[in-house]
Amino acid sequence: MRLWQRRAILLFPYAWLLLFFLAPFVIVVKISLSQTAIAQPPYVPVLDVSAGWAGLEGFFSALSLDAYRLLVSDPIYLLSYLKSLTVAAVSTVILLVVGYPIAYGVARSPRHWQPLLVMAVVLPFWTSFLIRVYAWINILQRDGLLNDILMRLHIIAAPQAWLASDTAIYIGMVYSYLPFMVLPLYATLEKIDMTLLEAASDLGCTPLRAFWRVTFPLSVPGITAGVLLCFIPIVGEFVIPDLLGSSESLMIGQTLWTEFFANRDWPVASAIAVTLLGILVAPIMLYERLQRRQLEMFE
Amino acid sequence: MVAPPPTAAGRGWLTTKVGEMDKPAALLRIENVSKQFGPLTAVDSLSLEIGHGEFFALLGPSGCGKTTLLRMLAGFETPSSGRILLDGEDIVAVPPHRRPINMMFQNYALFPHLTVEGNVAFGLRQERLSRAEIATRVEEMLALVRLKGFNRRRIDHLSGGQRQRVALARSLVKRPRVLLLDEPLAALDKKLRAETQFELMELQRKLGTTFVIVTHDQEEAMIVADRIAVMDRGRLRQVAPPNDIYERPNSRWVAEFIGEVSLIEGALRAGGILDSVFGPLRVPPNQTARGKVWLALRPEKLRLSTTRPEGDLNALSGTVSEIGYRGGVSIYKVRLADQSLIKVALSNSGPSSRLEVSIGATIWVSWPKENGVVLTQ
Numbered sequence: 001m002r003l004w005q006r007r008a009i010l011l012f013p014y015a016w017l018l019l020f021f022l023a024p025f026v027i028v029v030k031i032s033l034s035q036t037a038i039a040q041p042p043y044v045p046v047l048d049v050s051a052g053w054a055g056l057e058g059f060f061s062a063l064s065l066d067a068y069r070l071l072v073s074d075p076i077y078l079l080s081y082l083k084s085l086t087v088a089a090v091s092t093v094i095l096l097v098v099g100y101p102i103a104y105g106v107a108r109s110p111r112h113w114q115p116l117l118v119m120a121v122v123l124p125f126w127t128s129f130l131i132r133v134y135a136w137i138n139i140l141q142r143d144g145l146l147n148d149i150l151m152r153l154h155i156i157a158a159p160q161a162w163l164a165s166d167t168a169i170y171i172g173m174v175y176s177y178l179p180f181m182v183l184p185l186y187a188t189l190e191k192i193d194m195t196l197l198e199a200a201s202d203l204g205c206t207p208l209r210a211f212w213r214v215t216f217p218l219s220v221p222g223i224t225a226g227v228l229l230c231f232i233p234i235v236g237e238f239v240i241p242d243l244l245g246s247s248e249s250l251m252i253g254q255t256l257w258t259e260f261f262a263n264r265d266w267p268v269a270s271a272i273a274v275t276l277l278g279i280l281v282a283p284i285m286l287y288e289r290l291q292r293r294q295l296e297m298f299e
Numbered sequence: 300m301v302a303p304p305p306t307a308a309g310r311g312w313l314t315t316k317v318g319e320m321d322k323p324a325a326l327l328r329i330e331n332v333s334k335q336f337g338p339l340t341a342v343d344s345l346s347l348e349i350g351h352g353e354f355f356a357l358l359g360p361s362g363c364g365k366t367t368l369l370r371m372l373a374g375f376e377t378p379s380s381g382r383i384l385l386d387g388e389d390i391v392a393v394p395p396h397r398r399p400i401n402m403m404f405q406n407y408a409l410f411p412h413l414t415v416e417g418n419v420a421f422g423l424r425q426e427r428l429s430r431a432e433i434a435t436r437v438e439e440m441l442a443l444v445r446l447k448g449f450n451r452r453r454i455d456h457l458s459g460g461q462r463q464r465v466a467l468a469r470s471l472v473k474r475p476r477v478l479l480l481d482e483p484l485a486a487l488d489k490k491l492r493a494e495t496q497f498e499l500m501e502l503q504r505k506l507g508t509t510f511v512i513v514t515h516d517q518e519e520a521m522i523v524a525d526r527i528a529v530m531d532r533g534r535l536r537q538v539a540p541p542n543d544i545y546e547r548p549n550s551r552w553v554a555e556f557i558g559e560v561s562l563i564e565g566a567l568r569a570g571g572i573l574d575s576v577f578g579p580l581r582v583p584p585n586q587t588a589r590g591k592v593w594l595a596l597r598p599e600k601l602r603l604s605t606t607r608p609e610g611d612l613n614a615l616s617g618t619v620s621e622i623g624y625r626g627g628v629s630i631y632k633v634r635l636a637d638q639s640l641i642k643v644a645l646s647n648s649g650p651s652s653r654l655e656v657s658i659g660a661t662i663w664v665s666w667p668k669e670n671g672v673v674l675t676q
Binding site for chain 1: 401404406411412421425426
């Protein structure tokens with residue numbers, strides 16, 4: 001391959017990132033430093049290139065950190081962030097606890113069954129995400145399927161309010177994100193050499209001990225991948241808490257939506273988005289570092 | 300190659316190996332063990348005794364059931380019927396993690412997430428030993444397999460030979476009553492394999508542990524083992540020391556499986572005479588069999604000459620069909636009167652010992668009658 005061809009191939013992902021991530025991000029950062037205005041677009045300043053150097057100077061002097069100051073001063077934003085992180089953390093733990101046995105079961109089932117079982121895990125993706133969440137509304141509402149079943153089984157006497165609660169959010173999150181947890185776990189578990197477990201057994205481990213001393217440590221890369229694949233999008237999740245949750249405490253995605261569409265406060269909405277990215281970069285960097293360390297270990 | 304490992308003599312658990320002349324008391328007794336996988340019979344009512352401190356080889360072609368038998372000894376497979384006794388106690392129902400038997404796996408099955416030390420200590424950690432005790436025993440074992448100083452090394456940073464020794468150390472550190480070795484040297488290249496065979500023997504002699512090795516490599520089995528069980532289709536063909544297996548095979552199958560052999564069919568009559576298509580041939584004395592038998596002749600036990608040899612020898616004439624020079628020996632294939640080929644190996648022990656013949660030349664194959672073996676089946 002010629003040099004320019006190789007360069008062109010490398011250029012493509014960078015061009016993509018520049019065009020669809022970095023450029024919009026710079027615009028969002030810029031908006032977060034602006035002031036609301038009853039105008040089109042609804043903020044000032046707007047860069048006016050025709051005014052020349054003076055215009056540029058005026059533009060930069062008009063930028064301010066007011067939106068960020070608001071984020072710090074009004075507790076509703078902090079509470080939203082905390083709510084999001086809590087929901088994401090608890091959901092991820094539940095996902096791991098539910099997803100690990102599923103992934104393990106699939107990985108240990110007869111080889112010719114495995115594609116079918118993986119398919120079964122992925123199958124819900126074939127219907128629209130929104131329809132699946134709406135279906136949960138149906139199941140969880142007062143005269144819904146869940147109350148009906150529980151009452152028929154005499155577990156509860158009167159219908160319970162499932163909808164518009166944190167329980168409903170967790171149900172929706174775990175249901176929707178399960179494949180993101182199961183698939184990376186399955187991928188690592190499936191690769192583990194079964195003779196390693198025989199060796200552990202030969203060296204005196206009961207099956208349970210062999211799991212904790214061999215299978216579990218070898219599945220850590222899958223756990224890390226699954227946790228991040230679930231945690232990061234759940235922090236910013238909007239649809240599930242909006243449809244299934246209560247309006248009392250909002251997740252950060254909902255707060256952002258309110259600022260943007262209800263209050264038309266683009267600078268604050270942008271500041272929320274920029275801050276959220278800052279918060280999420282930490283676990284992403286941690287993941288990168290873990291991966292690099294793993295690579296070093298295998299060098 | 301490398302200096303021999305430091306002697307481990309003087310420790311309580313090390314005993315000297317049982318001499319070849321003593322009849323070792325049975326440590327492992329396999330009684331009528333069968334194993335079926337669906338319609339397939341992998342092991343067919345097999346009985347076998349393995350003695351204390353013995354280096355025992357299970358030898359056979361692939362699919363003969365030797366690995367299944369080994370896995371039943373380890374506890375990974377349960378016999379369909381029969382008993383396995385260790386020191387007189389039936390261990391069939393004992394799960395692998397409670398058997399005082401350890402196994403060295405064919406692909407080594409080393410734990411990739413642990414260091415050399417972590418792998419070797421793995422089994423000891425299950426025994427609730429003190430940290431100090433574990434450390435001492437790991438050190439001792441690493442020294443024994445010449446991996447001192449490799450403690451913190453990761454498994455993927457080791458060569459094939461080093462991995463093999465970690466696997467050996469890991470399976471020996473628990474001081475098993477029996478060590479099972481599943482094709483332990485198959486992954487090594489030829490030269491390293493030859494060196495490692497002698498190291499294995501030395502190690503086994505030092506520790507006095509009973510070793511049961513599974514191999515398809517007959518040369519390997521003959522080098523390392525005190526006794527060999529030749530297996531075929533789930534059954535034992537012959538169980539004997541290597542020398543007996545080679546010199547006195549009990550059947551054509553064993554003779555042909557172990558080393559090279561030429562067979563001459565004939566009828567045995569009184570006076571130690573075999574009537575063959577080549578006329579009467581003399582066989583070793585004291586034959587009890589009568590009727591149809593085969594005379595087995597090993598290539599290196601035959602001689603070649605350009606003229607009919609004198610003296611009390613069996614002699615057949617033929618033409619040289621092929622000559623293969625192998626360095627230490629030359630292989631001659633001679634076509635006999637009945638168009639069959641007989642293989643003769645001549646040692647190239649001196650410059651003059653090479654026979655100056657060319658392909659197509661008439662030649663005499665001869666042997667003293669003691670060099671043949673009469674096989675009845």
